[in-house]
Amino acid sequence: MAIAEIITVGDELLSGETVDTNASYLDGELERLGFEVRRHTTVPDEVELIAEVFRAASERADLILCSGGLGPTEDDLTMLALATAMGCVLTRHEPTIVAIRERFARFGREMTPNNERQAMVPERGEVLENKAGTAPAFRAELGRAVIYLLPGVPREVRYLVQKVIGPRIDRGAPVLYRRTVKVVGLGESRLEHEIQAVVDAYRDRVRFGYRALSIENHIKLAVRGEGAFELIEEVSSALRAKLGDAIFGTDADELLSVVHRRLVASGRTVTTAESCTGGLVAKMLTELPGASSFFVGGVVAYANRAKTTLLDVPSALIESEGAVSEAVARAMAEGARRRFAVDVALSATGIAGPDGGSEEKPVGTVFIALADDKETVCVRLQLPGDRSTIRSNTALALLDLLRRRLG
Amino acid sequence: MAIAEIITVGDELLSGETVDTNASYLDGELERLGFEVRRHTTVPDEVELIAEVFRAASERADLILCSGGLGPTEDDLTMLALATAMGCVLTRHEPTIVAIRERFARFGREMTPNNERQAMVPERGEVLENKAGTAPAFRAELGRAVIYLLPGVPREVRYLVQKVIGPRIDRGAPVLYRRTVKVVGLGESRLEHEIQAVVDAYRDRVRFGYRALSIENHIKLAVRGEGAFELIEEVSSALRAKLGDAIFGTDADELLSVVHRRLVASGRTVTTAESCTGGLVAKMLTELPGASSFFVGGVVAYANRAKTTLLDVPSALIESEGAVSEAVARAMAEGARRRFAVDVALSATGIAGPDGGSEEKPVGTVFIALADDKETVCVRLQLPGDRSTIRSNTALALLDLLRRRLG
Numbered sequence: 001m002a003i004a005e006i007i008t009v010g011d012e013l014l015s016g017e018t019v020d021t022n023a024s025y026l027d028g029e030l031e032r033l034g035f036e037v038r039r040h041t042t043v044p045d046e047v048e049l050i051a052e053v054f055r056a057a058s059e060r061a062d063l064i065l066c067s068g069g070l071g072p073t074e075d076d077l078t079m080l081a082l083a084t085a086m087g088c089v090l091t092r093h094e095p096t097i098v099a100i101r102e103r104f105a106r107f108g109r110e111m112t113p114n115n116e117r118q119a120m121v122p123e124r125g126e127v128l129e130n131k132a133g134t135a136p137a138f139r140a141e142l143g144r145a146v147i148y149l150l151p152g153v154p155r156e157v158r159y160l161v162q163k164v165i166g167p168r169i170d171r172g173a174p175v176l177y178r179r180t181v182k183v184v185g186l187g188e189s190r191l192e193h194e195i196q197a198v199v200d201a202y203r204d205r206v207r208f209g210y211r212a213l214s215i216e217n218h219i220k221l222a223v224r225g226e227g228a229f230e231l232i233e234e235v236s237s238a239l240r241a242k243l244g245d246a247i248f249g250t251d252a253d254e255l256l257s258v259v260h261r262r263l264v265a266s267g268r269t270v271t272t273a274e275s276c277t278g279g280l281v282a283k284m285l286t287e288l289p290g291a292s293s294f295f296v297g298g299v300v301a302y303a304n305r306a307k308t309t310l311l312d313v314p315s316a317l318i319e320s321e322g323a324v325s326e327a328v329a330r331a332m333a334e335g336a337r338r339r340f341a342v343d344v345a346l347s348a349t350g351i352a353g354p355d356g357g358s359e360e361k362p363v364g365t366v367f368i369a370l371a372d373d374k375e376t377v378c379v380r381l382q383l384p385g386d387r388s389t390i391r392s393n394t395a396l397a398l399l400d401l402l403r404r405r406l407g
Numbered sequence: 408m409a410i411a412e413i414i415t416v417g418d419e420l421l422s423g424e425t426v427d428t429n430a431s432y433l434d435g436e437l438e439r440l441g442f443e444v445r446r447h448t449t450v451p452d453e454v455e456l457i458a459e460v461f462r463a464a465s466e467r468a469d470l471i472l473c474s475g476g477l478g479p480t481e482d483d484l485t486m487l488a489l490a491t492a493m494g495c496v497l498t499r500h501e502p503t504i505v506a507i508r509e510r511f512a513r514f515g516r517e518m519t520p521n522n523e524r525q526a527m528v529p530e531r532g533e534v535l536e537n538k539a540g541t542a543p544a545f546r547a548e549l550g551r552a553v554i555y556l557l558p559g560v561p562r563e564v565r566y567l568v569q570k571v572i573g574p575r576i577d578r579g580a581p582v583l584y585r586r587t588v589k590v591v592g593l594g595e596s597r598l599e600h601e602i603q604a605v606v607d608a609y610r611d612r613v614r615f616g617y618r619a620l621s622i623e624n625h626i627k628l629a630v631r632g633e634g635a636f637e638l639i640e641e642v643s644s645a646l647r648a649k650l651g652d653a654i655f656g657t658d659a660d661e662l663l664s665v666v667h668r669r670l671v672a673s674g675r676t677v678t679t680a681e682s683c684t685g686g687l688v689a690k691m692l693t694e695l696p697g698a699s700s701f702f703v704g705g706v707v708a709y710a711n712r713a714k715t716t717l718l719d720v721p722s723a724l725i726e727s728e729g730a731v732s733e734a735v736a737r738a739m740a741e742g743a744r745r746r747f748a749v750d751v752a753l754s755a756t757g758i759a760g761p762d763g764g765s766e767e768k769p770v771g772t773v774f775i776a777l778a779d780d781k782e783t784v785c786v787r788l789q790l791p792g793d794r795s796t797i798r799s800n801t802a803l804a805l806l807d808l809l810r811r812r813l814g
Binding site for chain 1: 417419420421422423424425427428430431432433434435436438444445446447448449450451452456460476478480481482510514515516518520521522523560562583611614616627679681685686687688689690693694696697698699702703704705706707708709712713714716717746747760761762794795798808
């Protein structure tokens with residue numbers, strides 16, 4: 001498989017000011033085009049350093065995409081660095097000068113002299129027109145690699161890859177199939193344990209990866225070559241046989257969108273009664289358009305008196321069991337279901353911390369409940385992490401409870 | 408100045424699935440600690456490749472921070488790669504085994520055997536306790552560099568850098584002073600216009616930058632060398648004279664934390680009545696510890712019948728004015744204030760889209776209101792962007808209304 005490397009250039013990418021989103025975008029596109037990206041390198045705006053990285057990459061890779069440092073200012077040095085790596089000089093590219101001048105005229109502005117810098121390119125190579133901006137892109141050969149220089153502006157990078165560079169480097173049908181199988185409610189090590197037999201059976205032919213995201217875990221499958229699609233289908237079935245409905249989706253599916261879809265399909269209405277999550281569950285349920293078809297409203301009952309006045313939780317119950325208890329979680333869900341006259345009510349009460357924990361109920365103790373026309377179910381969770389992690393995992397666990405209930 | 412390099416490890420960072428945010432965080436911290444970051448490198452989960460990058464970096468840098476690949480699964484190979492680069496073997500670190508087992512016990516789960524992988528470390532070097540997760544961090548010497556291995560989970564990276572690694576590598580006083588002045592409620596071009604005179608007066612000595620974040624804008628100041636602190640103070644005062652209370656804080660201040668602080672100081676209690684924000688405002692008000700001192704609870708009144716039954720908004724008013732109207736926003740805030748018997752009530756009703764807009768009230772039309780013992784104020788907003796942007800900017804505008812009211 002053809003090997004690619006990505007190089008991004010710019011002081012701002014090394015100072016903590018800018019997160020490099022171009023690299024990740026280029027990864028995805030290169031994979032689609034049949035390349036394996038083996039390395040990213042980010043360097044400051046320094047000619048010698050950029051040139052050195054170009055030379056090193058050109059010994060390892062078939063394709064190098066480099067973004068950044070093609071603008072009109074003095075710290076835009078990528079063209080010069082490429083010329084240095086190639087052992088040639090910069091030359092003035094007249095059609096680019098004309099194009100830049102025309103572009104300025106179109107927006108009713110005059111071209112400032114520093115814009116001519118953008119037309120200075122290595123004497124060996126090909127200028128590629130950039131209709132999305134003023135700085136042209138450039139293609140050259142260096143070592144075993146073909147190298148493309150792109151500007152740093154994400155919009156221009158996208159334009160150039162999709163319209164100009166992509167069609168030229170496309171390796172034909174993708175040779176790598178991937179699938180992400182998404183699981184909720186199992187810890188990473190527990191998950192790995194459960195599927196060990198599947199991994200062992202397929203490890204010679206399938207690459208397995210894991211990613212842990214709070215209470216959500218992703219199993220990543222990658223297969224190269226002939227019969228890859230069928231093999232991924234086979235492994236997915238084997239995983240499903242082991243994990244059942246702990247699997248909530250694949251690839252672009254999100255827990256929230258899956259729940260949203262099932263809610264719409266079920267025709268059922270829902271409400272929320274939240275204490276420790278403080279409105280987060282309601283916020284998530286209303287995140288996607290069309291939420292009004294199932295979500296009537298909800299209550300954030302943070303203080304005990306809100307639990308009694310808005311959700312009819314008996315204050316004697318709060319006193320005897322504590323606000324963080326199974327009995328109160330159940331009463332909150334049942335109270336909300338009655339008040340809002342809906343099919344399903346969700347509730348959460350817990351200790352998100354950092355204070356408020358006790359030996360019996362340490363920080364991270366959370367009770368979540370679901371009440372519908374058949375019964376009320378309640379789950380006690382003991383969640384690790386800080387306040388924000390506990391809150392978001394509580395919300396995810398509650399969405400998952402709803403997902404399983406909706407079937 | 409001491410040279411640092413950052414290495415991030417993981418297939419997911421090269422496949423377009425994950426944007427690498429750790430690198431940019433580490434940049435900022437290293438700059439603060441007196442290092443110049445000269446290179447980022449990202450490589451897949453492959454022992455030989457990681458080891459090669461370690462060796463190369465250790466010839467150029469004084470400090471290497473590497474994140475990723477310390478978990479319990481088979482594709483976590485960074486410890487092995489470091490041992491390879493150092494020419495030593497991995498050894499079992501008993502205290503880590505004990506710590507992991509205890510951590511599992513604390514959450515009532517049993518440690519699966521693969522977790523022992525996380526206790527296998529190079530025989531030369533120092534294990535650093537990671538209180539934010541199960542995988543320990545590690546420090547070793549390699550070539551001219553000191554190298555630290557960190558997990559890939561951003562929360563754990565932050566904990567380790569701030570609490571464990573930062574204090575050990577701090578190079579003393581920073582040579583570059585920065586300050587971010589944070590503004591809310593002014594557009595970027597309006598803001599630039601307001602402060603033009605200040606920028607012109609100081610531009611030779613101070614570097615100015617802007618960053619637009621939804622309805623929040625940041626002015627970034629940077630000064631190098633002698634007298635830098637005093638100069639930044641002077642510029643800050645000049646900005647404050649121009650912008651008044653549109654400035655809500657500096658540097659680490661967040662609008663939410665400023666509001667939280669002022670609420671606690673004021674002793675006033677607050678409630679929320681939300682329609683289009685669907686619980687987001689309540690969720691934000693309860694994000695920081697101690698929210699129970701001012702937040703009693705709130706209502707998410709998504710459907711009209713929730714507005715009438717839970718907030719006593721007259722249904723005739725909804726019919727005549729529309730659910731998205733100044734009159735309904737006011738009635739929601741006043742109803743919530745009475746129901747919860749609190750000092751201040753916040754409300755929001757609007758069209759977050761993508762559907763539901765009309766010529767008179769297009770998508771992005773939002774009414775926010777604040778009711779207290781003196782009066783009820785209401786602001787009509789016309790917000791650009793998609794559903795999620797409209798919702799989050801509505802919440803920020805409401806928090807800002809509260810901030811200015813609290814004084």
